[in-house]
Amino acid sequence: MGENKSKTLIKETNKNANISAKWRNLLKDIQTVFPSPWSEEGEDQIFENMFLNAIGQLNKLKHPRLYHEQKAWQGYLGDPALPDYSKCRDVKFEEHMKPLDDIIKDLVGFFNGMPNWNHPQTMCNVVPPPNTASIIGSTLCNVFSPNILEGEYSWNIAKTEIESGAMLSQLIGWDPHKSGGIYTFGGTGCYFYAIKLALTRVLGKETRFTGIREDAQILVSREGHFIKQNCSDWIGLGMNNVREISVDEHNRIDINALKEVMEECKKEGKPIAMIVCTMGTTDAFAIDPIGKIRELIDNYENAKGYPKPLLYADAVIGWSWLSFRNYDFNKNPLQFSKKAIKILEHNFNQIKPLHHADAIGIDFHKTGWAPYNCSFFIVKDYNNLDEKLSRPMPAYLQDRTPYNPFKFTLETSRTGAYSMAGWATLKLFGQEGYQVMLGRIIEVSIFFRQLLEKDENLVCVNPDNYGFVTLFRVYPKHINAKEQFEKELNDPKYREELKAYNLLQQRIANKLFSMLRDRKQKLEGWENPPYTSFTSGYRPPKYAPNEKDNHYLIYALKAFPMSPNSNEISMQIVRNYVLKARDLVIEELIKENKLREKDKFDDIKTGVKETTIKNWWGENEYIPLKYLIPSKNISIEETLKTNPFCAHLNDNQLKTIIDNGKIESINAGSIICNEGDIADKVYLILSGKVKVYKNDIDGNEKELATLEKGNMFGEMALFDKGFRSASVKCIEPSQLMIFEGDKFLELLLG
Numbered sequence: 001m002g003e004n005k006s007k008t009l010i011k012e013t014n015k016n017a018n019i020s021a022k023w024r025n026l027l028k029d030i031q032t033v034f035p036s037p038w039s040e041e042g043e044d045q046i047f048e049n050m051f052l053n054a055i056g057q058l059n060k061l062k063h064p065r066l067y068h069e070q071k072a073w074q075g076y077l078g079d080p081a082l083p084d085y086s087k088c089r090d091v092k093f094e095e096h097m098k099p100l101d102d103i104i105k106d107l108v109g110f111f112n113g114m115p116n117w118n119h120p121q122t123m124c125n126v127v128p129p130p131n132t133a134s135i136i137g138s139t140l141c142n143v144f145s146p147n148i149l150e151g152e153y154s155w156n157i158a159k160t161e162i163e164s165g166a167m168l169s170q171l172i173g174w175d176p177h178k179s180g181g182i183y184t185f186g187g188t189g190c191y192f193y194a195i196k197l198a199l200t201r202v203l204g205k206e207t208r209f210t211g212i213r214e215d216a217q218i219l220v221s222r223e224g225h226f227i228k229q230n231c232s233d234w235i236g237l238g239m240n241n242v243r244e245i246s247v248d249e250h251n252r253i254d255i256n257a258l259k260e261v262m263e264e265c266k267k268e269g270k271p272i273a274m275i276v277c278t279m280g281t282t283d284a285f286a287i288d289p290i291g292k293i294r295e296l297i298d299n300y301e302n303a304k305g306y307p308k309p310l311l312y313a314d315a316v317i318g319w320s321w322l323s324f325r326n327y328d329f330n331k332n333p334l335q336f337s338k339k340a341i342k343i344l345e346h347n348f349n350q351i352k353p354l355h356h357a358d359a360i361g362i363d364f365h366k367t368g369w370a371p372y373n374c375s376f377f378i379v380k381d382y383n384n385l386d387e388k389l390s391r392p393m394p395a396y397l398q399d400r401t402p403y404n405p406f407k408f409t410l411e412t413s414r415t416g417a418y419s420m421a422g423w424a425t426l427k428l429f430g431q432e433g434y435q436v437m438l439g440r441i442i443e444v445s446i447f448f449r450q451l452l453e454k455d456e457n458l459v460c461v462n463p464d465n466y467g468f469v470t471l472f473r474v475y476p477k478h479i480n481a482k483e484q485f486e487k488e489l490n491d492p493k494y495r496e497e498l499k500a501y502n503l504l505q506q507r508i509a510n511k512l513f514s515m516l517r518d519r520k521q522k523l524e525g526w527e528n529p530p531y532t533s534f535t536s537g538y539r540p541p542k543y544a545p546n547e548k549d550n551h552y553l554i555y556a557l558k559a560f561p562m563s564p565n566s567n568e569i570s571m572q573i574v575r576n577y578v579l580k581a582r583d584l585v586i587e588e589l590i591k592e593n594k595l596r597e598k599d600k601f602d603d604i605k606t607g608v609k610e611t612t613i614k615n616w617w618g619e620n621e622y623i624p625l626k627y628l629i630p631s632k633n634i635s636i637e638e639t640l641k642t643n644p645f646c647a648h649l650n651d652n653q654l655k656t657i658i659d660n661g662k663i664e665s666i667n668a669g670s671i672i673c674n675e676g677d678i679a680d681k682v683y684l685i686l687s688g689k690v691k692v693y694k695n696d697i698d699g700n701e702k703e704l705a706t707l708e709k710g711n712m713f714g715e716m717a718l719f720d721k722g723f724r725s726a727s728v729k730c731i732e733p734s735q736l737m738i739f740e741g742d743k744f745l746e747l748l749l750g
Ligand SMILES: Cc1ncc(COP(=O)(O)O)c(C=O)c1O
Pocket: 185, 186, 187, 188, 189, 225, 227, 278, 280, 281, 282, 314, 316, 317, 363, 375
């Protein structure tokens, strides 16, 4: 650089040093929107007040606790309406700064309508309200931003991670000096770590350089969480390398099926990288028999001489039952009810063998009552994790403290907020706090299940399984729910009824949600439904364990009393609202059905769509009326009278027609007439069902209609003796009344 040029630069710099430059003034403003770096009473007070102010504004979105005022029962903050996302993309990145107070107001505003997880009537999933210690622990981290990339950037905060590992190890029954782990981004993060460790352990460390070149297998039950797909996909192994194992009637992995699949893998020369034990799921609370799976692995030789598979326990839901490790179930110091203590002991005994795992995923933001994200991935042998996954030190980081997990973690920046929240929760609750939180859920669920038991139209569908949720179904008033569900669960003859009542559950769930959230659907006097939820796949029926068609799985309504404030009254309200929603839905369906009938005869395509109350998320599915109102045992005369051909006949004429008919019982599968046959008879269905179909050129049946009790077919014979335009087959054992076409016509015309 020439001398002249460098002189100009210095001059420039000097010019920039102008202390009254506009940017310097603006910088002063900007400095005020950061917390002060010094302890200064005035400045600190401003920051503290802002915080208080923001929390104060947030708290105002909650509804007042005035029990005579209905709003106390609303399980959301502020206003219930659906958010309008349509304008979000028009928002501009402004040119100038905005006052901090305005930003705080806007920020608080975003919470308008949010579910209030702490509310007693918010019971839609395993979404717990975070406890105060965990809120403060994680929020403090946002003030000084510890990064547990390494000890240098997190200093003492890193202790909360190591100490959490020690506390959790003791709970599991591992040696806290040998085991340990890290906080990560959710149950998904834990699973991701587990797969990485498994692949490295089984296929060898060199795969970290060469990539995965073997179709290593991951074995997990079909009830295992869908992250089996996310994680195998994102890690590059491929979703096809996940093998789903069938489950027993309690949704636990079927050990014999697992054994068979393990042998299959060996025969195919595919090493198993990891077997996942699902230790608690949101709906089914399935807990796999981990001890037996450990035995299988210990006695298994992996294909091609590879090391043994990793045993990963996805215990993100089930882990907190371990807090009963030191509880004396006989003395029962917390005085749980007799029924509850049995259940608590049973749940603890299922989770107790968790120590058989090599690695475990634990979520505090689920059954730990801490904020998102707060998951701990823990391994029995911490040195092995470090040794297997460590990478060389990057040039810009130094080993300035003995704690540097970034060498093996996926994340580079890793907030201390997860760790402070988890640690704070463990310390705050202690074992006893968790015992109370879990014991309360069981006591409340027992009460709710008693309510279900007492009501003829309600049935609990997970009666032997007490986790975080009660799953239940509701039926029309004329139906005994327990008997009906028993048939739907066990008898393939009731497959269509299962489907119809599945749709009813779905509509009731939708109704409750829209009564809660859609101002147009709010019902006077019933403005505050609980925020419950619904599943369209709790389990397959017993006769079809591999059912793939979603319509024929068991649907259920769900209530998760996760809030420490949900109590027996909350459950009573759930029951009352569910029955109310059932009545409203059936009323709506009756109206819809009437319009459908009208459409059929008028051939005017108006009707259903206009009368159906539309939900934000789409239309409800149709449910035939016969499932919703009691079927009258109507006589053949009445059946005939409902038919447009016979509606004009008096009782004598009807009797004559019936005397001329012949009743025949026909087996399911029998063909009544074939396309092309001479059409000389008319049929009235007295019971059962028939299918009307045509064969295409390849001989495949193409269904045109299903007809049932009261329907008539073959009326072609009333006009002339043409040929049948379609074939008809019985699909259920049926009774038909058969008339000769000529005679029938003569009697009709009188
Ligand atoms: C059994 C199980 N594993 C993993 C996950 C995924 O956890 P996260 O949502 O924290 O990533 C869930 C989520 O519900 C789960 O139920």
